[in-house]
Structures are given as structure tokens and as C-alpha cells.
């Protein structure tokens with residue numbers, strides 16, 4: 125079977141690499157988002173998947189070599205850009221040592237040689253760890269119709285024995301972009317501490333995201349161990365954040381003028397697109413500058429990673445709002461608690477916060493379509509909950525149900541779509557519905573928005589930030605650029621930026637986690 129053009133495979137067949145939408149006939153023709161490998165369509169009870177990869181070679185699964193072809197392409201895509209790809213640069217023994225009495229510059233002795241504190245350049249971690257027996261297994265993520273096992277190895281993060289910069293001569297910059305996220309200060313702090321451990325003396329913060337590169341009144345902030353010592357005790361960003369204002373060529377001019385050798389860019393998918401463009405421009409100009417991303421987003425919408433820092437904290441912060449809504453709804457006569465949580469295109473916060481709370485009856489996320497009216501709609505189910513339990517609790521992601529709202533086509537300074545307020549819309553719909561059917565209801569709407577992300581990182585996020593901040597510095601000294609660092613299957617890895625921002629990472633409606641959420645809420649299919 126040669127794949128000269130898109131080819132249909134029977135079965136449920138997903139890959140987290142591609143996001144697309146399809147029309148579900150049972151859902152009033154609503155556009156339904158999902159994660160998949162190409163175009164999907166649902167027909168007569170079975171799912172047909174159309175494999176149409178734009179950035180992958182067309183694989184002929186009848187050819188016994190298809191795995192080699194796949195792996196060759198995978199290795200190419202996941203190889204890490206290195207400074208030596210474009211310029212001649214010599215490495216030197218690292219100055220990073222955890223052995224305080226033996227600076228490695230002078231080390232040739234056998235005991236140091238055998239110390240296993242460094243990561244070998246050839247160390248790899250597995251990106252996928254489940255062998256699915258069938259494309260119909262829950263959450264199956266298969267390459268071929270037989271779900272063959274194909275090893276997908278990515279580069280392990282951590283300090284290398286050889287480094288590509290003279291630490292005493294390095295000037296390193298740190299910038300935080302996009303919206304706030306718990307843990308930004310923890311990452312800034314760890315980057316500074318680790319740079320100092322290598323021997324870097326010149327570390328600066330760029331204020332208010334990419335704007336700090338070209339707005340004259342935003343001066344560089346000198347950073348050192350003393351300046352950052354306590355910044356992790358508060359939320360926000362010590363350096364300030366901003367959206368918009370990215371002219372790549374101006375930024376690279378500014379990097380050159382400031383004589384930066386390393387730039388650590390903390391941000392989400394938009395920021396990473398910017399960081400990758402900066403890396404490309406530096407390569408074009410043959411600059412010896414290492415651009416390293418650290419993924420920041422409470423939405424958890426970066427591909428391939430177990431989670432991004434700040435996400436856990438946001439889920440935890442959401443519990444106060446959900447619990448208050450629960451108390452209000454439970455105490456009122458026919459109370460309906462409604463909580464709207466952040467999540468522009470991904471419903472992870474809403475799904476996890478609902479699961480964590482255990483009290484939520486209805487969880488609505490952008491990835492799973494729902495109808496409001498009709499016998500299978502959300503409103504009918506609310507009636508049922510009021511009849512049977514006497515109250516109900518709903519949790520909705522801000523990006524859910526946008527098709528019910530007037531589109532403004534407005535965008536924020538970064539080009540992100542400005543969303544309609546699904547929470548306010550649901551509140552009105554629920555009120556008028558119960559009025560129409562002559563049943564009393566008492567709707568309490570809570571929108572905790574910025575309270576989720578202005579808090580300081582919780583303990584588990586603080587550890588994640590520590591690991592990511594340190595690995596970002598190790599990646600720069602190892603000579604990589606255009607990479608980001610994350611946690612995959614509990615292992616810490618480096619990934620080329622383009623691979624993690626191809627699309628936003630989405631809740632997979634076929635995943636076990638979404639199924640668990642449905643089990644916990646007991647909600648029906650609202651289509």
C-alpha cells in the first residue's frame with residue numbers, strides 16, 4: 125500500500141503531533157477539535173483516519189523498511205541544533221563541577237574521569253513508552269495501522285563534560301514573555317545560580333518580555349545570586365512580562381549590541397516561536413549565541429511534555445474557586461455553581477481541576493463539543509441534577525463553546541484570539557432556561573481568572589522549575605541553540621523548538637484521562 129496521497133485507515137488512530145478539526149454529525153454540525161495524524165471523519169460508528177502528513181515522509185507500510193525510514197526522519201527532526209553547525213568553535217572541559225575541591229579545569233586524574241555526574245551526548249530517553257496493541261486501545265498513538273512498536277529516542281538533558289563557552293567571558297540574558305505563570309521567578313533564580321556555578325559573572329534580565337529589547341526606557345537588570353535569592357517566594361515575574369512587540373531582526377540587533385552570548389527565553393508557544401525565529405536569525409548572521417527556551421504556560425499546551433511548570437499550581441489554585449462554588453451551590457435552594465477556568469485552546473486545567481475536586485458534575489473543555497439545548501444538552505442534564513441531587517456544579521474552560529458566542533475576530537498584542545465569555549453566556553442561558561421551565565434556580569458564577577496564575581509555585585512546580593532552569597543553562601554551555609527543555613515520561617530532555625509548538629497540545633477525547641474525568645463527573649455525552 126503506497127501512500128502517494130492521503131490514505132484511509134480504519135480504526136481509532138491518533139498522534140499528538142497534529143491538531144485538526146472535524147465535523148461530528150451527531151453534534152449539530154459543530155466543529156469538533158481533536159488530536160490526530162491528519163484529517164479525521166466519523167462515519168457510521170467507526171472512525172476513519174486519513175493519514176496526511178505534511179512534514180513527514182509518506183510511509184509505505186508494505187515496505188519492510190518503513191520503520192528505518194520513519195526513524196531516520198524522526199532522528200533528523202529531533203536532532204539538536206548546535207553552534208558548531210554554523211561556526212567553528214572549540215570545546216573545553218567544563219567548569220561545572222559538584223566536587224568543590226577539584227576544579228575540573230585541572231582534572232585529568234582517573235577518579236574524576238570515572239565520576240558519573242555528566243550526561244553523555246549519546247544518552248537518550250524514550251519519547252513514547254506504551255506499546256499499544258491496537259489502534260482502538262484508549263489513547264492509542266500509532267504510526268502504522270498495526271500499531272507497530274517503533275522506538276523514538278530524544279536527547280537527554282543535563283551537564284556535559286565539554287562546554288563551548290568560556291564562562292568568564294559569557295554575558296547571559298534572561299527574558300520572560302507572554303502571560304504570568306507560577307514558577308517564573310523560580311526558573312530565573314535557578315538559571316542565575318547555575319550560571320554562577322559555571323563561573324559566569326555577567327548576567328542580565330531583559331524587562332517586560334521581548335519589548336525590553338527595543339524600548340529604550342527598559343534597562344537591563346543586573347542579576348546575581350544575591351539579587352535573586354528570595355524572588356521565588358513571590359508569584360509573578362521579577363523581570364516583568366508582556367505580549368506583542370516582537371520584531372525579530374530588531375531583537376537580534378539588540379542581542380548583538382548588548383553582546384549577549386546566551387539568551388534564556390521563558391514563555392509559551394508564542395514565545396517559543398519567537399525564540400526559534402531569533403535562533404534562525406542568529407544562525408543566518410553566524411553569531412555564536414545560544415538561544416534556549418524554557419516552556420512556561422499554565423495551560424499545559426506545549427507538545428510532548430508531561431506537563432509545563434505552573435500547571436500544577438494553577439490546578440491547585442482553582443480548587444478554592446471550585447470549592448466555593450460547591451459550597452454556594454450546595455447551600456442554596458436549587459443551587460448551580462459555575463466556575464470558568466483559564467485555557468485558551470486546551471482544557472487541561474479544567475479537566476484536572478475537575479478531577480482533583482471530585483465534586484464537579486459537568487466539565488466542559490474546548491476539545492470536546494457539547495450542545496446546550498435539546499434532550500442531550502447541558503441544560504437538560506442540569507434539570508436532571510436539580511431533580512435528583514438538588515444542586516449542581518459546573519466547570520468550564522474559557523475556550524470551550526466559543527461557537528455559541530459572537531466572534532469579534534479581535535486579537536491581543538501577540539495575535540492570540542480574544543475569546544468571548546463562555547462563563548457569562550452559560551450563566552444567562554441557565555437562568556433563562558430554568559425561568560422558562562418554571563423551576564427555581566440560583567446560579568452562582570465564579571471567574572477566578574488571574575488568581576490562578578499570580579500565585580507562587582507550589583512544591584512540585586518549584587522542583588520542576590529547578591530542574592528546567594538548571595538544564596537550560598547546561599544546554600547553553602553544551603553549545604545547543606534553538607532548543608527547549610522539558611520532562612517526557614518523567615525524564616528530562618532537550619527538544620528542538622519547532623517540534624513542541626507545531627500545534628497547541630490538546631486534551632485527547634480518547635485518552636484515559638478524559639475518560640476518568642467522565643467517570644468522575646458522571647456527565648453524559650452532550651452531543
Ligand SMILES: Nc1ncnc2c1ncn2[C@@H]1O[C@H](COP(=O)(O)OP(=O)(O)O)[C@@H](O)[C@H]1O
Nearest residue numbers: 302367368369370391392393394395397398538
Ligand atoms: N509566531 C511568532 N513569531 C515570533 N514571535 C511571536 C510569535 N507568536 C508570539 N510571539 C511573541 O512571543 C511573545 C509571547 O507570545 P504570547 O502568545 O503572548 O505568549 P506565550 O508565549 O505564553 O504563548 C510576544 O512578545 C509575541 O509577540
Ligand SMILES: O=P(O)(O)OC[C@H]1O[C@](O)(COP(=O)(O)O)[C@@H](O)[C@@H]1O
Nearest residue numbers: 302303304392421422423466467468
Ligand atoms: O489576559 P492575558 O494576560 O492575555 O492572559 C490570558 C491567557 O493567559 C493564559 O492563561 C495563558 O496563556 P499564555 O500561555 O499564552 O501566557 C490563557 O489561558 C489565557 O487565555
Ligand SMILES: [Mg+2]
Nearest residue numbers: 302392393394
Ligand atoms: Mg500561548
